[in-house]
Amino acid sequence: MTFTYTFELVPARASRGRALDEILKFAKEAARDGVLSALSITDNAGGHPALSPTALGREIKDLGITPIIHFSCKDKNRNLIESQLFELDRHGLRHLLVLTGDYPRYGYNGIPKPVFDIDSVVVLQMITQMKAGYSLDPRAPCGGTRLPPMHFHPGCVVSPFKVLEGELMGQYIKLKRKIESGAQYVITQMGYDARKFQELIFFLRDEGLEVPVFGTVFLPTPALARAIHKGVVPGCTIPDDLLPRMESWQQGAAKRERLRFGARLMAILKGLGYSGAHISGPGLEHSDVQWMIEHAEKIGERWWDFLGEFLFPGHRQHFLYEKDEKTGLNSRKRAIHTKQALGxxxxxxxxxxxxxxxxxxxxxxxxxxxxxxxxxxxxxxxxxxxxxxxxxxxxxxxxxxxxxxxxxxxxxxxxxxxxxxxxxxxxxxxxxxxxxxxxxxxxxxxxxxxxxxxxxxxxxxxxxxxxxxxxxxxxxxxxxxxxxxxxxxxxx
Ligand code: SF4
Structure with missing residues (x-):
């Protein structure tokens, strides 16, 4: 099985300018080089308004590389969702990453109204119906008509990096529901714990869910790592043991350390049975990504040598499986559920x-x-x-x-x-x-x-x-x- 690499682009709050030029430069280089299979484009990341992923997706597709459009539920009701799916189909933008989305923030003249009319599971159900030929509600104008099939390839997101059992079980049960609703691939939320990455693979196997899984390899800057560690970025965590290492990733020679870290994590993901790595991080240039991929490929079967750097036994979190004391990863035995006490x-x-x-x-x-x-x-x-x-x-x-x-x-x-x-x-x-x-x-x-x-x-x-x-x-x-x-x- 080929291990594939994708990269995440984060459009800025502008329709032109330096940030956009850099994104397009990255996309041109990626299209020329061919080492990345696709570029994903975030949808108002962090809840902030930004250039729409559809606009950027069209340009990127024209450059000759596959865009993956992040498609979130936070800013649109079900009718706008349907309408945007028509638009995406019209432009041949078929690869979607369906997600709930961060709570909306910092809009024009105040905090915007959060919409969340339907959730990611229902959006996936809608896309599945569109793929089969969408039948319009008989009560609606032109009701009862069946639309021609639209060929989307939707995926979804999951976070195995949760501290409490209730949080983790919610993630996994929802993941199962998303796959049953039509998700054809899974990308993880950012995280660094190899045991957690492996847990997800075990869960999918145990549930008989055969979809490609891509592990996120997120390389923050030192300042961003500190912010994530403080808990200000929704759903993201950095274990205490890892923060000093990330804080040392200043520019210059230490920049290589950041890339080396990414390369090792990619090699581990491959070793654990992932289908690919989804790379992201502010300021990464295409040459950085190339270097990481080459380095990860060189590590190959030696990924075991670096496993210890990605195990955080002191970081409190719930695991679905018991620990394998020999490797520090998981055994195949399910951990015992602890009964909760209520106030x-x-x-x-x-x-x-x-x-x-x-x-x-x-x-x-x-x-x-x-x-x-x-x-x-x-x-x-x-x-x-x-x-x-x-x-x-x-x-x-x-x-x-x-x-x-x-x-x-x-x-x-x-x-x-x-x-x-x-x-x-x-x-x-x-x-x-x-x-x-x-x-x-x-x-x-x-x-x-x-x-x-x-x-x-x-x-x-x-x-x-x-x-x-x-x-x-x-x-x-x-x-x-x-x-x-x-x-x-x-x-x-
Ligand atoms: S964190 Fe929990 S309560 Fe808050 S928005 Fe997400 S699902 Fe709802």
Whole structure:
């Protein structure tokens, strides 16, 4: 199997200028040299506005090298997503990297509205339907028509570099869901721990998921390494032991050290069974990338010699497999799950919610019959509005309910995704959490999915974590009653 190399380009907040000239110079050299298989282009990276990856992708394609368009969900609703997919197909830009995206920041005149209408799993489902021939909603203008197939090649991202079990399980279960929804390749989030890189390969094999996996080889500058280590870059971490080494990568002779480090990591990825390396890092020139690739190829089977540089036993993180003491990597034995302890109030709130749900909302059980009879009585008397009022009065203070009309509380251990997850995600966490904290409120609010995992785990129900894919919200239902749907036996 050929080991392939790709490189990540980060467009600036401008449509012309030096930064763009440098990107195009890099792309020209890459097209001429042929050692990189593709160049990926970020989509408003870090949540900042920038030149669109489609605009740059067209230019890069014309230069004769394959662009991979990062396609995120943060700034666009489902209609714009569909429209942009048509646009990409029109321009022959078929290689996509579908991701949730960082929370939007620093827009014109303030922080922009975060959209996150649909998540990466649903975008992948949409792309899969487009590939097969997209059938338009029969109610829409020209409804029922089937569009010609669009030949996309979508991939997705995962981060195995998570500290807590709840964070890690969320990543892996979501990855499985993304692949089942159509992702054809996987790129890792940045990270440096070889045991973690190997864990992902083992997980995919154990789940029977056969897709090419590319490991990110991210080479920060010393200043950026310090910022990442502090936790200011969503979802990215640098182990304590590694920071001094990265801080020493100043310009001049030490620059080679930075490249040597990258080359060794690439050789290790190849040795661990990865399909390729996805290289990125500010200020890297094409000649640097060439040097790293040549050096990595020279290392070849000697990757074992450098493994110790990429193992961080002192860095606290959860592993899916037990350690292989001989190599410092993983054994094939799954690590034992540790039951989580919940705070008293959290436990009480979860237990109470479960009890109420079983008593009133499970069809054919408990008080479901009398409750729906009471609802029908209210409806006949023209008082359905009272039920809506009651639902909002109870669920608002208890769950932060926003009356989305698509209630999924029982699927999420009675935590509301609409009000508790900054990105309102329905199909698993984004990659942004750090040590269990939400990307958007670090140190203030814990990640919604970590909280769900902890609730389920406290009651021995962790196998129910993210047990099914959830369809996107239907905004026609916004501010309507979910109880009404349950009691009138319509699907909620
Ligand atoms: S709560 Fe978790 S999944 Fe939601 S935005 Fe924050 S880090 Fe991402």
């Amino acid at each position: 008293f109030l959290d436990y009480l709130s979860y237990r109470f919610s479960l009890l109420c749900h079983e008593a009133f909302f499970e069809e054919g059980k408990g008080l479901y019959g009398p409750a729906s009879a009471a609802f029908r009585g209210l409806s006949r008397a023209g008082l359905q509005g009272f039920l809506t009022f009651l639902e909002e009065a109870i669920k608002g203070p208890l769950y932060g309910c926003q009356m989305c009309g698509n209630c999924v509380l029982s699927e999420f251990a009675f935590l509301c995704p609409q009000s508790q997850c900054a990105k309102a995600l329905l199909n698993g966490p984004c990659g942004g959490s750090n040590q269990g904290w939400c990307e958007v409120w670090p140190g203030k609010r814990r990640c919604f999915y970590v909280r769900i995992f902890e609730r389920l785990s406290a009651l021995g129900q962790e196998c129910e974590f993210m047990s099914r894919a959830i369809p996107p919200r239907d905004w026609e239902e916004w501010k309507s009653s979910s109880w009404q749907k349950v009691f009138s036996k319509k699907k909620s």
